[in-house]
Structures are given as structure tokens and as C-alpha cells.
Amino acid sequence: xxxxxxxxxxxxASLIAAAPAWAxxxxxxxxxxxxxxxxxTALQIFNDLLEADPENADVWVQLGFIYLGMEARxxxxxxxxxxxxxxPDYNDAKLGLARLAWYEGExxxxxxxxxxxxxxxxxxxxxxQILSAPPRDTPQRWRTDFTLAYRDLSRGLxxxxxxxxxxxxxxSDTTAITGEIQYAERFNTSNTYVSATxxxxxxxxxxxxxxxxxxPDATFRPEAQLILGGVFPLTNTTNDDIxxxxxxxxNASRYATGNVESAAxxxxxxxxxxxxxxxxxxxxxxxxxxNTRTGLAFDAEWQVHNRVRLLxxxxxxxxxxxxxxxDVRSMQLGARxxxxxxxxxxxxxREERRSYDTGGIVLSVTRRF
Numbered sequence: 001x002x003x004x005x006x007x008x009x010x011x012x013a014s015l016i017a018a019a020p021a022w023a024x025x026x027x028x029x030x031x032x033x034x035x036x037x038x039x040x041t042a043l044q045i046f047n048d049l050l051e052a053d054p055e056n057a058d059v060w061v062q063l064g065f066i067y068l069g070m071e072a073r074x075x076x077x078x079x080x081x082x083x084x085x086x087x088p089d090y091n092d093a094k095l096g097l098a099r100l101a102w103y104e105g106e107x108x109x110x111x112x113x114x115x116x117x118x119x120x121x122x123x124x125x126x127x128x129q130i131l132s133a134p135p136r137d138t139p140q141r142w143r144t145d146f147t148l149a150y151r152d153l154s155r156g157l158x159x160x161x162x163x164x165x166x167x168x169x170x171x172s173d174t175t176a177i178t179g180e181i182q183y184a185e186r187f188n189t190s191n192t193y194v195s196a197t198x199x200x201x202x203x204x205x206x207x208x209x210x211x212x213x214x215x216p217d218a219t220f221r222p223e224a225q226l227i228l229g230g231v232f233p234l235t236n237t238t239n240d241d242i243x244x245x246x247x248x249x250x251n252a253s254r255y256a257t258g259n260v261e262s263a264a265x266x267x268x269x270x271x272x273x274x275x276x277x278x279x280x281x282x283x284x285x286x287x288x289x290x291n292t293r294t295g296l297a298f299d300a301e302w303q304v305h306n307r308v309r310l311l312x313x314x315x316x317x318x319x320x321x322x323x324x325x326x327d328v329r330s331m332q333l334g335a336r337x338x339x340x341x342x343x344x345x346x347x348x349x350r351e352e353r354r355s356y357d358t359g360g361i362v363l364s365v366t367r368r369f
Contacts, residue, residue, distance in 0.1 A: 026045055029045055039066060039069070046063050047063075047236075055086050056086075057083040057090055058083075060080070061092050061096060063075075064077075073100060075205070078203065078205055079096075080093045080096040081093075081097070081203060083096075091118045091123070094117035095113070095123055097113045098114045098123070098126060102130060107133070110130055111127065111131075114126060114127045140341070142167070142168070142368065142369050143169075143176075143366065143367070143369075144166065145164070145165070145168075145180075145366050146164070146166075147163070147165075148364075149161065149162040149362045149363075150360045150361060151349065151358045151359065151360030155355075155356050157187070158188055159360075160186045162182065163182070163183045163184075164180060165181055166178055166179065167180075173201070174200055174201040175199070175201070176198075177197070177198050177199075178196070178197040179194075179196050181194050182194075182195075186220055189219050191215045191218050191220055193214070193215040193218070194213055194214065195212065195225070196212055196213065197209055197211045202232065204233055205233055206232030207231055208230040209229055210227070211227040212227075219322075220322040222253035222254060222260075223256060224253070225251070226251070227249065227251045229247065229250065232247075234267070241272070241273075242271055243269070243270040243271075244268070244269060245279075246268075247264075248265055248266075249263070249264045250264075253320065255288060255320060256323050257288045257323040257324060258287075259288065260286065260320050262284065265281070265283075266279055266280060266282065267279060268280075275302070276300075277302075278298075278299075278300050280296065283297070283318075285317075285318045287318065287320070288320070293318040294318075295315065295318050298314050299313040300312045300313070307338045310334070312334075313330070313331070315330045316330075328351055331350050332349050332350075333347065334347030334362070335347075341369060342367050344363075344364070344365055344366075345362070345364035345365075345366070349361070
């Protein structure tokens with residue numbers, strides 16, 4: 001077994017001694033299950049212990065190493081950082097964060113954690129491995145997204161086309177900035193929309209974001225737009241069987257025909273180690289005439305393979321299009337395929353509007369480098 005994956009005994013005697021006898025016995029059973037490769041049993045035991053004592057740093061560290069072995073890196077990070085917040089001198093938690101940084105291709109950050117993790121055998125071995133390893137590629141901080149959309153319209157109306165290009169950069173492990181330009185043609189009229197987005201990850205795995213954009217001399221896109229929102233866990237993110245997440249988005253837009261404001265509140269179930277997602281979103285909108293409208297949307301995802309995720313969606317909600325707000329019923333079916341540094345997406349879309357229907361496809365390509 002390589003040094004990188006060498007088992008680490010992560011029991012803090014001072015913390016465990018204070019626990020009830022039954023909890024200590026369960027803890028030891030969980031450790032044995034983890035070392036035996038019985039991940040499901042280990043997760044169940046440690047999650048049960050966590051419900052009884054959410055401030056048990058030893059349990060958080062054990063969960064961190066389990067998630068690290070599952071390559072659930074964000075959940076591992078949350079577990080290790082939670083352990084450190086409860087026990088700032090917990091060297092095993094620092095060792096776990098060092099391993100995580102090493103896996104993510106950031107040896108300097110890994111060494112920083114190791115320098116404060118003491119001179120244990122495991123820390124010394126990992127430090128030696130990092131120092132003797134050949135240089136790695138730099139972390140993938142850039143991201144490009146290219147999207148093409150084509151839609152046919154009923155009643156002999158001309159088709160819609162749209163081309164989007166976005167370039168993003170990770171300023172840090174938790175912060176990213178993205179610039180995007182969109183060129184769209186509708187009814188033989190074109191609009192160019194430009195936006196900038198700033199996003200920041202939270203320690204609990206959630207994310208906040210803000211977007212500012214606009215289309216000069218717009219006819220159907222907003223002349224100016226501000227969007228603020230976020231996604232955040234409502235339950236313990238270390239529970240792989242079921243997680244509940246919330247999402248909140250506020251939108252203020254100025255169109256040639258007037259101002260439009262909206263808010264959306266949604267929830268999502270993440271099941272079976274995040275292989276299945278089921279969500280719904282309720283929205284309320286004040287249109288350009290001051291009238292209030294509401295809508296409802298549903299979405300679902302299913303990871304059928306470690307590289308393939310299927311998507312479906314349905315909505316019956318107001319949409320501002322061509323400078324006017326109208327109710328639109330929309331259905332989508334699609335798939336995303338991950339190919340190393342490239343992700344491909346294909347979605348079929350159908351919409352029912354008051355004056356015409358649309359149907360088409362959306363093709364997307366995402367690359368990280």
C-alpha cells in the first residue's frame with residue numbers, strides 16, 4: 001500500500017474518554033468497518049454518533065477520511081474543518097486537510113498543514129512523499145463554456161438562435177469570477193448581452209453568487225440586470241443517504257418596456273450519495289405593467305454512470321420575452337457527459353406560449369484548464 005493511502009489511526013484518547021461506553025464501542029466498530037473497507041457501515045455508525053453528539057471532533061475526522069477515500073472532497077473538507085473548529089490542535093484533522101490539498105494538486109498548501117500537524121509518523125511520511133514527488137501541473141483555475149441553441153417556432157415564424165461564450169477564473173479555493181457574452185437572434189432582430197458573475201463557496205458546501213449584466217440598445221433582452229442568489233444545505237451534508245438543499249434567487253431587470261422584479265424560492269432532495277436530485281422552485285414576479293404573477297418549476301437529475309448524468313425539467317411560470325411578460329409552459333430533457341477535462345451537454349426543449357410554440361436543442365461544451 002502506498003504512503004498516500006496508508007491507514008491512519010485517528011482516535012483522540014482525551015476526547016473519547018469522556019464519551020459513554022456505548023459510544024466508544026460504536027466508535028471502535030466504525031473504525032474497524034472503515035479499515036475493512038465497509039464504507040456503508042462506517043458511514044452509518046459515524047452519522048448515528050454525530051446525531052447523538054454533533055461536537056465530537058473524532059467522529060468528524062473519521063467521516064473526513066471516509067469521504068476522502070470516496071473522492072467526495074468537498075464533504076471531506078467540511079468534516080475536517082469542522083473537527084478543527086471544535087479542536088483547533090487536532091493534528092489528525094490537519095493531516096486530513098493536508099492529504100486533501102495534495103490530492104487537489106496543491107503541495108504548498110499541503111505542506112502548510114503538515115508543518116502544524118506535528119511530527120507523527122504519518123505526517124512525516126506524507127511530507128517526504130510530497131517533497132520527493134515530481135512537479136505537478138498547476139491547479140485547473142480556468143473554465144470556458146460554449147453554448148449553441150436553436151429553436152423552431154410554430155405558425156411559420158423565423159427560428160431563434162443563440163450563442164453564448166463564458167470565461168471563468170478561480171481566484172481562490174472558494175471564489176470565482178466569470179464573464180459571459182451572449183448573442184441572440186429573434187424575429188430577425190439581434191441582441192448582445194454581456195454579464196459578469198462573482199461566486200463564493202461556503203464552508204457548509206453552499207454557494208452565494210451575484211450577477212450584473214445588460215444589453216445596450218436591447219429589444220428583447222434586459223437593458224440592465226442584477227441577480228443575487230445562493231444554494232445552501234438545510235440538513236447535515238455528511239449524510240449521504242439524503243440531503244435537503246435550499247435555493248433563493250432575486251432578480252431585478254430593466255427592459256425597454258419597463259422594470260421587472262422577481263424572486264424564486266426552491267428546495268432540492270439529494271439522494272443515494274448525490275446520484276439522484278429532485279427539486280422544485282416557486283417564483284413570484286412583478287411584470288412591466290406592475291401585475292404580479294407566480295409560477296412553479298420542477299427539476300430532476302440522475303447519475304446513471306460516473307461520467308453520465310440525465311436531466312429533466314418542467315415549468316409553468318412567467319417569462320419576460322420580447323419586452324413583455326407572458327406565461328410559458330416548458331419541458332426539457334437532456335444529458336451531461338464528463339470526458340476528463342471536457343464536459344458535453346445536450347438538451348431538448350419544448351415551450352408552449354400564448355401566440356406560438358417553440359422546440360429545439362441546446363448544445364454545450366465546458367472545458368477546465
